[in-house]
Amino acid sequence: MAAEILKKEHVPAPDEWGQVFGDEVLATAILDRLLHHRDVVSMNSPSYRLKNRLAAIERDTNVA
Numbered sequence: 556m557a558a559e560i561l562k563k564e565h566v567p568a569p570d571e572w573g574q575v576f577g578d579e580v581l582a583t584a585i586l587d588r589l590l591h592h593r594d595v596v597s598m599n600s601p602s603y604r605l606k607n608r609l610a611a612i613e614r615d616t617n618v619a
Contacts, residue, residue, distance in 0.1 A: 569582075572585065572586060
């Protein structure tokens, strides 16, 4: 079975889902089903993807 990952970069924070769906109850139900039997890992560290992307942009800018 493939692991499914929701990255915070890709979706709004859970407390903003009510605004996205226009209904707090619906947003709560969706989160409940997504997180049922899942391990939630909350990381507060720098993004390696962003770091690498910024380095690539800097390299491309310096070459030109």
